Amino acid sequence: MQYRRSRSDHSFNDPSSEAGKEAILARSSEPALGASSAPGTTTLLTAADVTRVVDRMAHQLIERAESTREGDQTGGLADLVLIGIPTRGAPLARRLAARIEAFSGTPVDVGTVDITLYRDDLRRRGVRALEPTTLPEAGIDDSVVVLVDDVLFSGRSVRAALDALRDVGRPRAVRLAVLVDRGHRELPIRADYVGKNVPTSRSQSVKVHLTEVDGADEVLLADHGAGQGDRA
């Protein structure tokens, strides 16, 4: 079908796409285990590292929310809404919320926003299946929304997510949390919370695997020169 086929005829060197991320999404239906043993692939984060990094980000979110409570611009945890960007941002947001609640005792609202219909590369790369959009019942008006994604690359997904949020409500502030920042931004966007900064070249791809989607936690850096074939 068109939306699948068009992925493969797209070069990963194309400057306007998040090629490295799409490589990950394309694999989402397969079990992704065993990839770490393939040549040209290095492990950036192990399962234990992922847990530690998520914990640290949860602490940072708590600190930021509480430290600004004395000020007047942003509120505390009660105002916080974590919105995951599918596919892997969604389970990440749920994990962060669970850790924040475990550390602080305060439950945090979680949701997901599908950005497919807001993407600027649909015409280049063809349509694809949509992912669910779920928002907290109270909405996001006047809350502090933290967008959660697995990899920050060109920044175009985040731009699409910002457009989607604007149609959904008017948060007091929007922040960005990502597990991995791999550089190569094409838009003036930066993350407020970063799990790990990874310098990469454009020909590499960063693969985030999460238990909820892939059966295991790990973050891998793959060299496309090694012929991984994961653009298929």
Next chain:
Amino acid sequence: MKRHLLEAADLDRADATLVLDTAAQIDQALAGREVKKLPTLRGRTVVNLFYEDSTRTRISFELAAKRLSADVINFSAKGSSVSKGESLKDTALTLEAMGSDAIVVRHSASGAPHRLANWVRGSVVNAGDGTHEHPTQALLDAYTIRRRLGRLEGVRVAVVGDVLHSRVARSNVRLLHTLGAEVTLVAPPTLLPVGVGSWPAEVSYDLDAVLPKADVVMMLRVQAERMNASFFPSAREYSRRYGLDGRRMGVLGDDAIVMHPGPMNRGMEIAAEVADSPRSTIVEQVGNGVSVRMAVLYLLLGGAPS
């Protein structure tokens, strides 16, 4: 997906499921939102080319295209150059020269959208052609059944009434079969088409025998405008044998639903008390039609022009 949607057979099971899933995600994404608009088809132009009267289908397509931010041009044969004798082909080429990316066409001649698809470069969506097909109606019916009953596989659907003239029935039989439902056609012999035996559906002449086993009863409109021969002795007799009234609704299973593509002839094929009962999905179908047509337009037009 193919470039055009001309008949239900253009969709295999994966494509049909993709349309229904996409519609469900769109529904969920737009639920409770103040701004019910998506930027997906900004800059695309959709022409509604209607050679036949229509309320819900035309408005539904218009709304679907507008919710996806496409530009919409409505064309109806009345008040256009068609009344000066312009042919379908010339009209279509004119519209394409003005930059249309998709043409949604309704025509009284069966097969008109197929002809059109050979003449234009954009996508063609069949919005009902003669007595042939109406694929988006079948999609929205399947979507409605899946939402109400939670499944399509193995669902028993009775399609009742004027099957002969019904493009809705034709598209539904094909699509529901593709999606794994079991269809039974119920009609007087005079209102069944020649060759109905080759359709993937059972045939019955006895509504009362079929109703207790049905999960879905889909009533078809008696098409007075196409009744140029006497297909049944009188409206009253038709209504008594094939109309769905309160008594017949009583023998339906607990979760069974009643559908109608509209417009209804209340008191003819469907009694008012049935049409307004909680089992009836008639209003729901109209709402679902917008979501399903958004999904179709997105999947046909959202990607790269081929």
